[in-house]
Amino acid sequence: MAVELYFFQPLGSNSGRVFLTLLEKGVPFTEHELNGRAFEQLRPEYLTVNPRGQVPALLHDGQAFTEGAAICEYIDEAFEGPPLRPPQPRARWRMRRWCRYLDSDIGRSLMMIHWNRIVPAFMGARSREEVERVLSAVPDPDRRRAWLSAYLQQTPPAELAESHRRVQEAAARIEAALSGSPWIAGPSYSLADIDLLNFYSFIARWSPEIVNDGLTPHTMAWIGRMEDRPAVRALRAATHTPRPAAETA
Numbered sequence: 001m002a003v004e005l006y007f008f009q010p011l012g013s014n015s016g017r018v019f020l021t022l023l024e025k026g027v028p029f030t031e032h033e034l035n036g037r038a039f040e041q042l043r044p045e046y047l048t049v050n051p052r053g054q055v056p057a058l059l060h061d062g063q064a065f066t067e068g069a070a071i072c073e074y075i076d077e078a079f080e081g082p083p084l085r086p087p088q089p090r091a092r093w094r095m096r097r098w099c100r101y102l103d104s105d106i107g108r109s110l111m112m113i114h115w116n117r118i119v120p121a122f123m124g125a126r127s128r129e130e131v132e133r134v135l136s137a138v139p140d141p142d143r144r145r146a147w148l149s150a151y152l153q154q155t156p157p158a159e160l161a162e163s164h165r166r167v168q169e170a171a172a173r174i175e176a177a178l179s180g181s182p183w184i185a186g187p188s189y190s191l192a193d194i195d196l197l198n199f200y201s202f203i204a205r206w207s208p209e210i211v212n213d214g215l216t217p218h219t220m221a222w223i224g225r226m227e228d229r230p231a232v233r234a235l236r237a238a239t240h241t242p243r244p245a246a247e248t249a
Helices: 013-025 068-078 089-123 128-135 141-151 157-179 191-200 217-228 230-238
Strands: 003-008 030-034 057-060 063-066
Touching: 003 013, 013 068, 013 191, 013 230, 057 068, 063 068, 068 089, 068 191, 089 141, 089 157, 089 191, 128 141, 157 191, 157 217, 191 217, 217 230
Parallel strands: 003 030
Antiparallel strands: 003 057, 057 063
């Protein structure tokens, strides 16, 4: 059994959830760090793994798997170790509903907010001409436009305001869920908690006015439980401090 993981370093949301899923399952794997600042995900050798130039990617016995949520479910099903999906259909539905919400709704909102904070610095001292040349190699035109808009600080204010509104709405929804259960999708730890850690828990540092001990005590307690998990401690030890990253660029 040969398992290889291509991921961004410092670790971003999508890379983090796959990395942590492998650790929770106890799957040994070979690490391939990609430098996002150098746009190594656009190099020909990586495009043979994922022609879309998106990160992360998992190789299992030579077969490439992409898309973070689907990779995590594949890992849970393909390998031995503690189950990360509830066995009951309704409980599994709750898990998948949260995973989808975190991935497609809150994840997109946070990406818009934080891309506009970090992309100009991420691009460094590159000229606009060099930035446009680099981004011209991004296979996905929607990603390419989003990068350029963030670099030029041209994201429409109304879209940013809507993203902030959705994040505040999400904070209340997550706090309510965790007030009645130790884990986000119910009584058992699941892939939804892994997603929540990697897509959302950094808000306590980046936007403490939204997530804090006073407003969201159950969320803060959940973050503490997550950080105490051996797999999460191993994740922190093995990688740079997770932060919102321009993944799947």
